[in-house]
Amino acid sequence: MTATQSDETDIREELPRGASPAGRPRWFRDTAAILAAAALLLTSILVPFYGSPELKLNIFVLAPPLFGGVEPHGNYSTAVAVAIGLLVIAFGPWVARTLRWRALLAVTWIVGIAWTLSLALIDGWTRGISTQLDRPDEYLPTARGVTDIGRLISSFDSRILDFQPNSWPTHVSGHPVGALLSFVLLDRVGLGTGTRAGVFCIVVGTSAVMALCIAVRCLADETTARRLAPFAAVTPGAVWIGVSADGYFMGVVAWGIALLAVSATTDRARIRAFAGIGAGLLLAFGIFCNYGLTLMGVIAVATLIVARAWRPLLWAIPAALIVVAVFAAAGFWWLDGYHLVYERYYQGIASKRPYSYWVWANFAASMCAVGPAAVVGLGRALRRRPIARREAVVILGLAGLLAMALADLSGLSKAETERIWLPFGAWILTTTALLPPRQQRFWLAAQVLTALLINSIVRTHW
Template sequence: MSDTATRPEPVEDPFLDDADPTSRITWRRDLVWVGGATALVALAAIVPIVMGDDLRGRIFADAAPLFGRWLPHMGPGTIPAVVIGVAAVVVLPIQAPTLRWGRLLVVISGVATMWTFALALIDGWQRGMAGRLTRPDEYLAEVPGVHDIPATLEGFAGRIVDFGPESWTTHVSGHPPGALLTFVWLDRLGLGGGAWAGVWCVLVGCSGTAAVLIALRRLGAEDWARRCAPFLALFPGLVWVGVSADGALMGVAAWGVAALAVSATTSSRRASAIAGVVAGVILGWAIFLNYGAVLMGFVALAVLIAARSARPLLWAIPGALAVVAVFWAYGFWWFDGYFAVVERYYQGIASTRPFSYWGWANFAATLCALGPAAAGGIGRLCRRSIWTRPAALLAIGGVLAILAADVSALSKAETERIWLPFGLWVMIATALLPARHQRWWLSAQVVLALAVNHLVLTYW
């Protein structure tokens, strides 16, 4: 199958042309958006201090708005993280526009992976990588007890609500069984323990950067893909990809969306059907990794609107329903799990965490994962005239998913990690930043990630 037959030819988008007067936005407006984002983060940090112990004791975030505690430190990953960050800032803006497509995918995902490992190792091997997922409230604590997978699935929902003799640990109870099964399967393949679990999360999560680029190219936005590629490689959210299961979900969901884009833009009916089924299966699996993954529907819908095709739904919906049917056949019904999780959610600290604070501080935490470049890009994304661009639609889909997640009131704190799957698509907006200023924006992203990882001991 020829390349020209499987995707739209890329065209130059005038909104990415710095010489086009219609696309010029002054630095003043960019700084207003970045300043607003900075003010929101600062306010989220200052309010608990000003309000005193009454609020600080209820938000359960010692380094608010981030979930972690203040602990200036360095580690074996410090020098590699700085070197990789600086080298990427220097090289990627030059290479991204000209590298052959396949090499670009390898370079961007490779840089993201190396940088994520380096960032994690700032906290040390055990504390930053091997021990992250082995704590008593994490997935690996339950792996040894899973001897019979069908029996586990059949009784899974009944163990979600807390204070029972067999209640799941916090993270297992808060997610569908797919997350636990992933680590059980790794263990049975001989890749058990925290180190392999951490490596898995990093590799799968960072591969999502390539998936975003593929989706953009398939939708005829290769110019956007090349412009945002360096920002994907230096995404500050990689601090939490290493190591969290939500980082792995970020990668899984991204590949589901990429497959959907392939299905929507492939001229061959057979190839479109195959890609559509793959997209449905991957996205269907994603909602069994995290209940919140259903909000990836905003990004998926954006793909269909951008491609002006609903054809993939003929294949994706049956693919997703097949995954649902398999879990149902083994005794786990998604909605039973979801309603039990809502009950469990308010049995813990969520019942104490005030939405009056987290309803807006969630965005401050997320901005720490997106970085100032994303804030500038979102500001440029606000022009109505750009909303018809396919790539812009995907970024808007990510923004809408974040807004919906916040309104649900089921995400109070820790959104720098929980909303990673949505935030990755918001990073597409960085393509709107002037190419001649990329290094300044990338430097700000790197400084933010390094500052967070060196000043705060994040929980993930």
């Protein structure tokens, strides 16, 4: 069956337009999901302004629930972003159905890069890209001062705590040594300027769209992956992929999951081994970039459950242990760093940010990054049994949500989750493949509009 014929079958599966198995019209349930999300977002905006002055002061964001300030702005790149969005809305579903698979992956990535760059440049080249990673609290200024990589790793945890003369800056101290090491290596190979490192983060971060499509193709089928592609290309999360290190982290672990999916579904022993090793290396390196990425284990387990295969662990686990062993031999023990970061976390504004607000407002912030189409897709994943081949995106989407919930309950995520939870939100985005073909353009328009409104009204910190 061709992709076009399969899509026609999918349309028939969505018909008739009457009641769902639960007895309510499908449009009613989709509308309910959007209204619930809108209510959560509106509440997260209004509560700080109508709550106590202490709450408004201590949430430490000026455009709740997003980290940034309300400052409408725009320039030539606004028009570029609108043009890209309109092209994807008009032609994205058709291109996704008709283009050859490898060409589709390349086009999706290229569009994702163009979309992310156009959004970042709405803030101007300097603020939007070249200085984002060059601020004093970011990685690059520190990375340029590192002269001995071995000493950096072995002494890293001694500088995590604050209120000492040689404390690491905020972002450096809040992450394992792999995050800073990444930027030290970028500096060593000539990519240590703000512009070059920023573009690097965009390129790696947006490559996650290919990883998502490959994983879904392996675990579901090609038609489902094709339905995801346009939504992956113009995700609202691009507002924070360009430019933040979390976009880079997202790309690293997304490819780890994609390789795990390849390893779990291939019949070729050599590919299974190499993909399993690659998955273990990337996912393990991910936890040395961001402590919270240990929760990618939830999505990794979901991947193996969907594939009904555990053999990749024979390759992935030893590879992951090698990464842990290398860092330990160099002098950085992950658990020691984690306990010190927990203490550092409450040395700063996190000790004042009210958990009673952020425990639910975190989801409102992250919802802005996944967009309304993913909200509806997640609603569909939660409410009814999917068509058999789409079980994969249901499980992956729910795994992404579970990872967010666990991060939230830890108490170590208070604000900025629109950026920090990008690696988890990417897998919620896969549920957009559940949207029927006849609605794709409408929901693509909603995604594009969400990104444009956020990037043009809020001056985000990233």
